[in-house]
Amino acid sequence: MVNSDLYRGDKVVKFQFVEPRTVDEVCTLLSEYEGKAKVIAGGTDLVVQMRAGKIDPALIISINMLGLNKINYNIDTNVVSIGSLVTNDEVSKSPIIKEYVPLLAEASRSIGGRQTRNLGTIGGNVCNASPAADTPPALMVLGCKLRVAGLRGNIRSIDVMDFFKGPGLTTLEKDEIVTALEVTPIRKNLAGHAFLKLGIRKAMEISIVNTAIIIELDPQDPAICQKARIALGAVAPTPIRAIQAENILMGQKLDDNCINQVAEAAAQCSKPITDFRASAEYRKEMVKVLVKRGIQQAIQEAYKKASK
Numbered sequence: 001m002v003n004s005d006l007y008r009g010d011k012v013v014k015f016q017f018v019e020p021r022t023v024d025e026v027c028t029l030l031s032e033y034e035g036k037a038k039v040i041a042g043g044t045d046l047v048v049q050m051r052a053g054k055i056d057p058a059l060i061i062s063i064n065m066l067g068l069n070k071i072n073y074n075i076d077t078n079v080v081s082i083g084s085l086v087t088n089d090e091v092s093k094s095p096i097i098k099e100y101v102p103l104l105a106e107a108s109r110s111i112g113g114r115q116t117r118n119l120g121t122i123g124g125n126v127c128n129a130s131p132a133a134d135t136p137p138a139l140m141v142l143g144c145k146l147r148v149a150g151l152r153g154n155i156r157s158i159d160v161m162d163f164f165k166g167p168g169l170t171t172l173e174k175d176e177i178v179t180a181l182e183v184t185p186i187r188k189n190l191a192g193h194a195f196l197k198l199g200i201r202k203a204m205e206i207s208i209v210n211t212a213i214i215i216e217l218d219p220q221d222p223a224i225c226q227k228a229r230i231a232l233g234a235v236a237p238t239p240i241r242a243i244q245a246e247n248i249l250m251g252q253k254l255d256d257n258c259i260n261q262v263a264e265a266a267a268q269c270s271k272p273i274t275d276f277r278a279s280a281e282y283r284k285e286m287v288k289v290l291v292k293r294g295i296q297q298a299i300q301e302a303y304k305k306a307s308k
């Protein structure tokens, strides 16, 4: 353990720093410090929060020596496993992710600028629990399960839908960390996806609204929607699924009238706030625009795949 410090304005903030070699050591330290220790991965959220004085951990535990930085696809189980320390840049460029879960590659590519993506990790993006984070909506529609490690080798799995409790709050226990994220690729010809993000600028921008959408078309009649998943970010205290909107699509003909109704229902599902980035009213309007465009994009992709 070493003494460390960082500047908060002109004030020097002191803390201790440690870089364990095993998950067990990390969980034991988290337990001993009872909420006064924080895990650091890339630090792109954590250090910003420390500098702003939002958090003041006594101990920073780096998880960078745990080897949680691999991406695998298991052909037998049809599961893609992504180590929590895989950077957002690696997720966006990984041939495995691009082939099996391209929606996630697109969401990761939209995060910040290159430097931020090179440092920031997928585990950090999820565990930071920002309502505006870009990968959680994609992970929600992909049915992601988080692999979680706790004290004494305890391992459990949390459905990403049960993970977020509020801004910065998750269902992780104080002594737990996320070790991997697992997603099952949708291997259907008649399926398409979209990830759309609205920010003030085109790059280096936190979402005003984002949406991840997967549409599966009916093989008997590709004009009909068989299954739909729509998730939204930055419009509620946590990322959300727009279930009522999804239900409208199920078994329906995908014409303009239906898509407009779905976009309206998605806006009704959202509970945005007004902040310095945008007003609540603007966010609701933009949910309609993004969901409509996203559905159209997903349908086009499904048709394109089917015609190959």
Ligand SMILES: Cc1cc2nc3c(=O)[nH]c(=O)nc-3n(C[C@H](O)[C@H](O)[C@H](O)COP(=O)(O)OP(=O)(O)OC[C@H]3O[C@@H](n4cnc5c(N)ncnc54)[C@H](O)[C@@H]3O)c2cc1C
Pocket (backbone or CB within 6 Å): 038, 039, 040, 041, 042, 043, 044, 045, 046, 047, 048, 063, 084, 085, 088, 110, 111, 112, 113, 116, 117, 119, 120, 121, 122, 123, 124, 125, 126, 127, 128, 132, 133, 134, 135, 176, 177, 178, 179, 204, 205, 206, 207
């Ligand atoms: C300039 C800039 C632009 C940005 N733009 C975007 C953007 O466009 N979209 C976006 O979504 N985000 C953006 N971010 C936020 C940030 O880059 C991402 O959220 C990043 O993925 C966080 O990962 P990290 O490894 O840096 O997390 P850290 O900062 O290391 O950790 C974040 C939080 O998660 C916890 N944590 C990290 N890993 C684990 C784990 N495995 N288990 C348990 N807890 C863990 C930490 O204790 C901390 O509370 C931006 C940040 C900056 C500085």
